Amino acid sequence: MFKLIKQLTSLVAVIAVLFAFTTESMAAKKSKTLKNTQKKGFVRCGVSQGLPGFSNADAAGNWTGVDVDVCRAVAAAVLGDANKVKFTPLSAKERFTALTSGEIDILSRNTTWTLSRDADIGLTFVGVNFYDGQGFMVRKSSGITSTSQFKDGTSACTNIGTTTELNMRDFFNSKGISYEPVAFEKADEVVAAYDAGRCDTYTTDKSGLAAQRTKLSNPDDHIVLPETISKEPLGPVVRQGDSVWEDIVRWSLNVMIEAEEYGVNSANADAMKTSENPAIKRLVGAEGELGAAFGLDNEWSLRIIKQVGNYGESYKRNIADTGILPDRGPNELWTKGGILYVPPAR
Amino acid sequence: MNFKLNKIIPQLVTLLVVVLIFGFFAFNAQINMDNRGIEFGFGFLTQESSFDVQFSLIDYDGSHSYARAYLVGLLNTLLVAFIGIIISTILGVIVGIARLSPNYLIERTAAVYVEFFRNVPLLLQIFFWYFAALRALPLPQDSEPILGFSYLTIKGLYTPSFVWENLNIFFYSIIAAIISIVVIKNYAKKLQENQGKQLPVFSISIGLLIILPLLTFLTGGVSLDFEIPVLKQLSTTGFIYEGGLSIPPELIALTLALSLYTATFIAECVRAGIQGISKGQKEAAASIGLTPNQILKLVIMPQALRIIIPPTTNQYLNLTKNSSLAAAIAYPDLVLVFAGTALMQTGRAIEIVSITMLTYLSISLSISLLMNWYNKKIAIKEK
Numbered sequence: 001m002f003k004l005i006k007q008l009t010s011l012v013a014v015i016a017v018l019f020a021f022t023t024e025s026m027a028a029k030k031s032k033t034l035k036n037t038q039k040k041g042f043v044r045c046g047v048s049q050g051l052p053g054f055s056n057a058d059a060a061g062n063w064t065g066v067d068v069d070v071c072r073a074v075a076a077a078v079l080g081d082a083n084k085v086k087f088t089p090l091s092a093k094e095r096f097t098a099l100t101s102g103e104i105d106i107l108s109r110n111t112t113w114t115l116s117r118d119a120d121i122g123l124t125f126v127g128v129n130f131y132d133g134q135g136f137m138v139r140k141s142s143g144i145t146s147t148s149q150f151k152d153g154t155s156a157c158t159n160i161g162t163t164t165e166l167n168m169r170d171f172f173n174s175k176g177i178s179y180e181p182v183a184f185e186k187a188d189e190v191v192a193a194y195d196a197g198r199c200d201t202y203t204t205d206k207s208g209l210a211a212q213r214t215k216l217s218n219p220d221d222h223i224v225l226p227e228t229i230s231k232e233p234l235g236p237v238v239r240q241g242d243s244v245w246e247d248i249v250r251w252s253l254n255v256m257i258e259a260e261e262y263g264v265n266s267a268n269a270d271a272m273k274t275s276e277n278p279a280i281k282r283l284v285g286a287e288g289e290l291g292a293a294f295g296l297d298n299e300w301s302l303r304i305i306k307q308v309g310n311y312g313e314s315y316k317r318n319i320a321d322t323g324i325l326p327d328r329g330p331n332e333l334w335t336k337g338g339i340l341y342v343p344p345a346r
Numbered sequence: 347m348n349f350k351l352n353k354i355i356p357q358l359v360t361l362l363v364v365v366l367i368f369g370f371f372a373f374n375a376q377i378n379m380d381n382r383g384i385e386f387g388f389g390f391l392t393q394e395s396s397f398d399v400q401f402s403l404i405d406y407d408g409s410h411s412y413a414r415a416y417l418v419g420l421l422n423t424l425l426v427a428f429i430g431i432i433i434s435t436i437l438g439v440i441v442g443i444a445r446l447s448p449n450y451l452i453e454r455t456a457a458v459y460v461e462f463f464r465n466v467p468l469l470l471q472i473f474f475w476y477f478a479a480l481r482a483l484p485l486p487q488d489s490e491p492i493l494g495f496s497y498l499t500i501k502g503l504y505t506p507s508f509v510w511e512n513l514n515i516f517f518y519s520i521i522a523a524i525i526s527i528v529v530i531k532n533y534a535k536k537l538q539e540n541q542g543k544q545l546p547v548f549s550i551s552i553g554l555l556i557i558l559p560l561l562t563f564l565t566g567g568v569s570l571d572f573e574i575p576v577l578k579q580l581s582t583t584g585f586i587y588e589g590g591l592s593i594p595p596e597l598i599a600l601t602l603a604l605s606l607y608t609a610t611f612i613a614e615c616v617r618a619g620i621q622g623i624s625k626g627q628k629e630a631a632a633s634i635g636l637t638p639n640q641i642l643k644l645v646i647m648p649q650a651l652r653i654i655i656p657p658t659t660n661q662y663l664n665l666t667k668n669s670s671l672a673a674a675i676a677y678p679d680l681v682l683v684f685a686g687t688a689l690m691q692t693g694r695a696i697e698i699v700s701i702t703m704l705t706y707l708s709i710s711l712s713i714s715l716l717m718n719w720y721n722k723k724i725a726i727k728e729k
Contacts, residue, residue, distance in 0.1 A: 179398075
């Protein structure tokens with residue numbers, strides 16, 4: 001009798017343990033990154049060393065920008081608090097190594113999505129949060145108004161370790177112009193050298209040019225030429241091999257864009273729970289079980305919208321209101337003439 | 347037998363531990379790379395690099411391979427190291443001797459120079475020469491010619507380049523001059539040993555070095571032309587010099603910073619070397635009637651050199667390694683071109699960093715070997 005009770009208790013214990021394991025979601029068990037993030041209590045995010053509008057720290061060390069908001073969205077979804085992010089400023093050269101070596105879990109640092117980066121070096125791009133293209137900045141006094149006026153011997157300042165160096169070569173070669181590339185390791189030095197007159201032109205992504213122009217000693221003396229010489233879809237990157245984490249980051253970004261499409265923003269998100277539209281109800285977690293697939297609760301997307309805002313809010317706050325690029329251009333919703341189009345959250 | 351074993355076992359254990367540690371790192375890297383789908387290999391070296399480099403000693407553009415880009419970076423690093431070592435040695439020796447000058451002004455000036463330049467971080471000095479000094483330079487269209495046809499501008503130094511005719515004959519004449527100098531030197535030595543007569547070897551050597559190459563101009567068909575830089579307009583306010591030789595400001599700033607910094611340490615080595623020779627040596631030399639120049643050349647320097655050479659070797663190695671700070675000011679050295687751009691474009695961090703480390707190691711070891719050989723040669727052979 002006593003033996004039987006003992007056996008029964010151990011059976012109960014075993015069942016209890018098994019149950020405890022199954023309640024910890026399958027997804028969390030599959031995703032090492034998600035588990036580690038929840039254990040640490042913060043999202044480890046790699047950002048730039050200072051690019052206004054994208055990722056930039058103020059004097060108090062608070063990071064803002066559209067790239068920063070992607071990490072905040074993931075933190076809101078996974079940890080429930082958009083401020084639980086540890087930002088690591090990285091140079092263009094360090095960024096991929098920092099990600100593949102496990103020093104950070106998301107790289108959200110105005111990084112161009114290309115085939116070789118996606119396929120070759122252990123990275124996975126999860127989406128596009130800014131459609132950009134490479135352009136040129138010149139001095140107004142030079143009288144140059146188009147890239148067709150460049151002549152042999154033009155010196156061009158830029159950063160190393162970016163697609164910029166490759167596009168620049170393709171551009172000048174296709175035009176048959178000889179040029180002098182002056183490539184620095186850090187953006188601040190590029191700005192200083194161009195400002196001093198070392199180079200005739202400064203080339204990088206147009207958003208970058210607009211942002212760096214504000215750092216010049218006399219921004220009004222410089223213009224960004226109208227031509228765009230390359231496609232630069234910028235987006236967040238994760239390590240290859242953790243598909244659950246990849247999905248969380250991808251859909252955190254997608255939710256922000258979809259929220260704008262349905263007119264859900266940080267102010268009206270709670271009220272939208274009673275919306276007639278099932279798509280909106282799913283978006284704010286009032287219908288369906290969307291979070292379960294990632295091992296998250298059902299309010300993950302609601303928290304993103306409430307704490308970070310939708311994509312339009314993020315763009316306005318970081319890029320438009322700061323005067324960097326008031327015109328959204330291609331970064332407008334597909335319904336409004338832009339190319340922002342994300343798969344439906346359902 | 348037992349005694350031998352006692353000696354061998356600790357060494358074997360040490361070897362085993364070292365092998366295990368490195369094995370662990372290699373194994374760990376291998377597993378992590380497998381997990382993330384990264385393959386290890388050097389195949390990328392033959393791929394097209396598709397990026398251009400600002401300044402190259404060999405023919406290079408983006409259609410060449412990564413291996414060639416590596417060579418471009420390596421040669422640029424060696425160039426800076428070579429020029430830097432020469433300038434810093436000359437400057438270091440002068441300042442080192444000046445620090446011992448009986449003239450108060452000279453001695454103080456040298457001391458202030460040494461204390462200032464060796465106590466400011468090198469990276470700051472590089473930034474100073476590049477950004478502060480660069481901003482002070484004129485734009486190409488505003489620059490005044492220096493020494494006739496050279497221009498120092500914000501975009502670099504433009505000087506006339508040489509266009510040679512029959513350059514090989516000119517080279518042969520220099521080689522011939524050097525051979526005859528060696529012959530005359532040996533003869534002069536014999537003459538002094540046998541008859542006690544002294545030949546003015548120095549003046550004869552200089553004369554030979556001037557006269558023989560000069561003869562080739564007059565009779566050998568050698569001719570020298572200059573290509574002079576010409577101002578070219580790129581846009582309303584953008585100008586550049588074309589033709590001639592152009593030296594990028596990055597190279598100038600880097601060489602200047604490295605030389606001025608390293609020269610302070612070499613100056614201290616030289617001072618230590620000279621002060622390390624006892625005063626009696628100098629007095630003894632003077633008492634047998636040697637002139638001050640002869641004392642320095644025949645008595646002080648041969649003994650001082652063996653004190654000066656080993657620490658100076660260190661400074662040469664430091665200069666070479668410090669040249670990797672070039673990346674900060676866009677001078678395309680090995681670190682910027684290969685461990686920078688090439689690393690980024692290929693993503694082959696482990697391979698490229700290993701190659702770069704091995705390269706610096708080889709350069710340093712070569713300099714060490716050369717200097718050790720020289721040190722052995724000038725060491726005092728005690729009998």
